[in-house]
Amino acid sequence: MRSVRKLAVVALAGAALFGGASPALADTPKPSPSASKSDAAPTEAGTAFRTAVAVRQGQQATASASSGDYLYWMFPADAGQRPTVNARITLPEAASRHGASTWRIDVYDGLRRRQPCMYGMQSRSAAQDTGTIELSCTLRPTVAWADTWSTDPLPGTYYIRLTAVSLPETDRGLPFKAEVEPVMADTGGAHAVDGRLATPLGAKSAVAPEDGWASGWWTDRWLWTAAGGLLAALAGIGGYTLTRGRGRPSGVPRGA
Template sequence: MRTTRLFASAVLTGLALLTATGTAVADTPSPSPGTDSGGGPTEAGTTFRTATAIQQHQRATATASTGDYLYWVFPADAGQRATVKAKITLPETAARHGASTWQIDVYDGLRRRQACMYGNQTRAAASDAASVELSCVLRTVRAWSEPWADDPLPGSYYVRLTVVDLPDADLGLPAHAEIQVDSVDKGGAHDVDGTLAEPLVPGASSVERATDGTGSGKQSTTRISLGSEPDDGWSSGWWTDRWLWTVGGGVLGALAAVFGYSLTRGRGRPSRVPPGV
């Protein structure tokens, strides 16, 4: 009976630890759109090479002309499922001549277009609408994949925002865009046996810019990074919550073996016969 009680207590303790770990991860609140207090970038790039780098949970804004292509780039690591959200404040109703359709596209570090699992990737705005909101939930990033596969891998991801349909007379009207990328960690359920040698982050390019506006011809070379990296760095690739479940399963298996052995030994032990009987 003592062995049974010890076994039951150990099982309950192990399950409680595993449940508490899972609950702590699931209950971790993620920042809501627009709550970044540090202030994100206030401009966007117009090509892949000039994309503005942003971090996850950071709100970026940009003012541009309707019809422009706007680009941002953000990092996504293994096990993360990213959600891209965009809000476009449309021009004044009196200046518009009809409805418009807006769209966001996401590309990985190799500039492969990534499909959205769900969300409003393309939406139409009525001629009297004040704004339009878009969203795209990406597939979970894998730590490794076959060369021929199109799976999302750790590295930089580009967001492109533009209008895909509107009256020609509305081209060039001012519009204001807001974008934010959030993600959730899906944990060991999406782990694979392998990691990339390096994340898919493009290198850097040299750009010459004039140092003044006097036309003197003086130029300075600036190194511009074409990728981005998480604030806490890329994951090492070896730690995962699978270790918790593996260790917990091993402990429970060992305790079950001890309990089974104690039951078998107790049943096979011969009963004592009182002396003189």
Template sequence: MRITRALGAALLTLGLAAAPAAADTPSPGPSDGKAPASAGTSFRTAAEIEQGQRATAGGSAGDYLYWSFPADTGQRPTVRATVKLPGTHAAETWRIDVYDGLRRRQSCQYGAQTRTAAAGASSVELACVLRTVRAWAEPWANDPLPGTYYIRLTAVGLPVLDRGLPVSAEVRVDAEDIGGPAAVDGSLAEPLVPGIATEDLADDDSRAVLFGLEPDDGWSSGWWSDRWVWTAAGGVLAALAGVAGYALTRGPGRPSRVPPGA
């Protein structure tokens, strides 16, 4: 009976510990704000979008189209783009690239990052699944870190006759919360968010005004991970297992030792 109660208490503790972790890591949803209908032409003019938004833009074949979005620790962003082409065109190769806040190009784990549209095709679809964003990395590493990310969409090796033809693009960013399996010991002091302007303060000083978008629940910077929950639950289970093992080895009804002559 004691062992059954101990196991029941352990399962209850584990369930209560895991519930807050699931509540604290909601999946990103569409923003209530209006998605941009145009794209930037450089890193500095990139159009800001939130995760879950579907942004659109018009342009000409041969242009560089830029968007930016926030990605936090433990997220694995997926960038998808659809380019709608004019009725008459030659074979065109389109490419989507993603850069972090330091403007380092990030490799795609999988996805059709580059695709060639056959002559006369109405559209081409691209995708890039990034590696999981880490809370901290060595200075020499190229690991994705929390902060602003940039999307660049363009045609490569474009035929001369197709340059300048009107095109339209749709871009969407979604992210999967990986959680504890991607946790590391360490965190950045601040996310990699570029300053876009300066703000005057009362003491004649100024500070950088950072990128306008951030995750719905703010930047975590790696201070929390569900690995803490499972570590605590494991400690509780180990303690209960020790109590149960002691009760089994001691045995029921075993009299306590009484010193002779007492």
């Protein structure tokens, strides 16, 4: 019975170890890799997909433009990451404006498909006297592979588009400033799939993640698989120990 108790203690300890590790891997945001000191943050934006300016994960890009312009940036997102795009807009002087305006950010994948925001305020109206507004868009977790008909986010380049979707005609052309920052959270193996892309979408167009493209080769499902194998082995040993004593008592001759 002592051996059984020891096995039970080991099994419970293993379950607690792996069970406690999973939430940390799945729920704790991973610090976004920042650009090195030699990589200055962008101070401009493109005006179309083809001229989008590359920004690294965790890097804050800035730009000055005219109200009514379309601003474009691009950033990389790898498998297992959940991108969030934050934007801050410093509006023109209130005295020069003639009414309210509405601003919006949209995020597109490497195939230029607009991805829905699961969380955040991607569109917001500003009164004439409002000085700044903040927008955000959190996408679905990026998966390593998906069917061709699916719109699931895939590893590769993502595009940010920022513009005023509504403003008085007389306010077009007024100067404003924008700040955007793409940040990543690691979702762990909760959204892992079997399979991966041969090449991330549009990977040649933008900067790669600081650690390179993982493309889903590692997930914390490996830990769960190892934990399951360990617990199964312990259960087998425990079962054998419990049933071994139910046979013929030792020292009793056959036929007795």
